[in-house]
Amino acid sequence: MTDFFISLGMDPTWAFVVATIAGILLIALPLMLAVAMIIYVDRKVWAAINLRRGPNVVGPFGLLQSFADGLKVFLQETIIPSAANKGIFILAPIITFTVALLAWAVIPFDAGVVLADINVGLLYILAISSLGVYGVTMSGWASNSKYPFFSAMRAAAQMISYEVSIGFILVCVVLYAGTFNLSDIVDAQKGHGLGFVNGYWFNVLLFPMWVVFFISSLAETQRVPFDLTEAESELVAGYQTEYSSMSFALFWLGEYANILLMCSLNTLLFFGGWLPPVDWAPLYAVPGIIWFFAKTFFFFFMFSWVMATVPRYRYDQLMRLGWKVFLPMSLLFVFLISGWLMLTRYGGAA
Amino acid sequence: MTVFAFYLFAALMIASGAFTIFARNPVHSVLWLILAFFNAAGLMIIVGAEFLAMLLVVVYVGAVAVLFLFVVMMLNIDFAEMRAGFMKNAPLGVAIAVILLAELVLGIGAYRAGALDLGTPDGSATPLVGESNTENVGALLYSDYLFLFEVAGIILLVAMIGAIVLTHRAPASPRGQQDISKQVRRRPEEATEMKQPGVGQGVDL
Numbered sequence: 001m002t003d004f005f006i007s008l009g010m011d012p013t014w015a016f017v018v019a020t021i022a023g024i025l026l027i028a029l030p031l032m033l034a035v036a037m038i039i040y041v042d043r044k045v046w047a048a049i050n051l052r053r054g055p056n057v058v059g060p061f062g063l064l065q066s067f068a069d070g071l072k073v074f075l076q077e078t079i080i081p082s083a084a085n086k087g088i089f090i091l092a093p094i095i096t097f098t099v100a101l102l103a104w105a106v107i108p109f110d111a112g113v114v115l116a117d118i119n120v121g122l123l124y125i126l127a128i129s130s131l132g133v134y135g136v137t138m139s140g141w142a143s144n145s146k147y148p149f150f151s152a153m154r155a156a157a158q159m160i161s162y163e164v165s166i167g168f169i170l171v172c173v174v175l176y177a178g179t180f181n182l183s184d185i186v187d188a189q190k191g192h193g194l195g196f197v198n199g200y201w202f203n204v205l206l207f208p209m210w211v212v213f214f215i216s217s218l219a220e221t222q223r224v225p226f227d228l229t230e231a232e233s234e235l236v237a238g239y240q241t242e243y244s245s246m247s248f249a250l251f252w253l254g255e256y257a258n259i260l261l262m263c264s265l266n267t268l269l270f271f272g273g274w275l276p277p278v279d280w281a282p283l284y285a286v287p288g289i290i291w292f293f294a295k296t297f298f299f300f301f302m303f304s305w306v307m308a309t310v311p312r313y314r315y316d317q318l319m320r321l322g323w324k325v326f327l328p329m330s331l332l333f334v335f336l337i338s339g340w341l342m343l344t345r346y347g348g349a350a
Numbered sequence: 351m352t353v354f355a356f357y358l359f360a361a362l363m364i365a366s367g368a369f370t371i372f373a374r375n376p377v378h379s380v381l382w383l384i385l386a387f388f389n390a391a392g393l394m395i396i397v398g399a400e401f402l403a404m405l406l407v408v409v410y411v412g413a414v415a416v417l418f419l420f421v422v423m424m425l426n427i428d429f430a431e432m433r434a435g436f437m438k439n440a441p442l443g444v445a446i447a448v449i450l451l452a453e454l455v456l457g458i459g460a461y462r463a464g465a466l467d468l469g470t471p472d473g474s475a476t477p478l479v480g481e482s483n484t485e486n487v488g489a490l491l492y493s494d495y496l497f498l499f500e501v502a503g504i505i506l507l508v509a510m511i512g513a514i515v516l517t518h519r520a521p522a523s524p525r526g527q528q529d530i531s532k533q534v535r536r537r538p539e540e541a542t543e544m545k546q547p548g549v550g551q552g553v554d555l
Contacts, residue, residue: 013351119482120401120404130412317530320530
């Protein structure tokens with residue numbers, strides 16, 4: 001995009017700045033729109049699975065429901081508890097929201113369609129998602145209230161636990177792709193399975209890792225069945241209990257932006273990103289960005305599907321799954337995959 | 351632009367470092383410290399060490415500082431007592447600060463005088479040209495510094511096992527322990543039994 005602004009007669013430095021800002025807006029605004037629509041989709045999917053109608057009043061088929069909710073929340077009064085730590089109380093939802101947007105900088109939507117095509121893209125995502133815990137912890141502490149504090153501690157422990165196994169899964173993918181760059185990881189998946197399936201999922205060693213990654217991404221975004229932080233029967237509304245109006249809405253938007261991010265990571269790392277599902281020439285006629293969104297949307301559907309059907313875990317079960325099942329398993333697969341690659345790709349010489 | 355970014359990160363880092371010390375609330379201190387880590391990562395990106403920058407954020411901000419924050423949040427720290435101890439610990443603090451400053455001055459002085467050649471400690475480990483940061487670090491770690499790297503790994507492993515040994519308590523009684531796979535394997539047939547006792551006969555339990 002920088003070249004386009006240079007062709008308009010701009011100084012290269014300014015063209016870069018303007019192009020970057022334009023790129024940020026081009027990602028962030030549609031993302032917010034997508035979040036609004038995805039909340040609607042989420043509610044419709046649960047409704048369909050529960051044999052209900054779901055939102056159907058505002059706009060045709062209730063399509064404008066999220067916008068009506070947004071407007072309502074925008075007009076509400078922001079209540080700050082008098083015993084709260086004001087600065088941090090206000091900062092917490094802002095951090096959650098900002099961090100949720102930050103990670104999108106390195107997500108490639110199509111070949112070359114990415115804001116920052118950096119070499120350490122995957123590490124950047126890991127770094128940014130490890131920041132997500134701060135918004136929750138800070139809100140829980142600053143609310144100066146018991147339930148939010150319990151919820152914040154649960155959330156922090158949960159996110160750190162599952163990040164460990166996510167880290168190992170990313171190592172597996174990086175071992176296969178040989179790079180941290182997300183675009184190159186997608187390119188490496190072209191024709192990976194038997195020469196015609198695009199995607200790492202079609203691989204005996206990586207498919208179990210995808211399953212673990214999918215479950216870990218549910219836990220990382222605190223979705224059902226791992227939504228212990230918002231377990232309403234125990235913690236009211238969790239860390240959001242004391243929040244109202246826009247500060248509450250920022251948590252919501254951040255949460256759904258994170259869910260979309262995890263869906264797109266599933267797509268990019270295991271299902272070939274913008275590549276069509278199989279390596280067959282006519283399928284490449286469809287623009288890559290459509291494949292990318294279709295796959296991301298499919299994973300989002302799986303997220304809602306899980307939410308509508310699976311009962312909530314108990315907290316000790318959650319920790320057991322993270323530390324005693326996923327961590328040893330992903331560690332074992334790092335070992336297996338590096339061994340397999342040593343044998344097949346790097347000639348077997350130890 | 352790089353210069354602007356450098357001064358931005360450097361100024362923010364010094365400011366947040368200062369606020370870490372001067373903040374009245376320990377939780378605020380930790381949060382300022384996190385901001386300082388973050389700006390340090392920014393500085394590393396400017397000098398081209400993007401891999402280290404990301405590791406700094408993942409390890410220090412994402413894990414170490416979270417635990418700090420946890421501990422500080424849960425401890426009920428008495429501010430008055432902390433203030434009272436300030437003068438007692440001040441000489442030690444000043445001494446450490448002076449030593450660190452002297453080391454920095456010595457290091458930078460040696461580098462300026464040409465005694466140190468950064469990146470090539472013994473002349474053999476010249477950076478691989480045209481390869482990314484990550485590959486360079488990996489190539490160095492697993493060749494020239496393999497022994498030190500393995501030793502560091504073993505030290506961490508020992509520390510981890512030590513922490514587990516220190517905190518592990520054997521359960522007092524087997525109650526409360528559950529075998530998840532046993533629970534999953536359980537079927538209705540073994541859990542329930544249909545009995546049709548006659549009138550006045552009762553059931554053997």
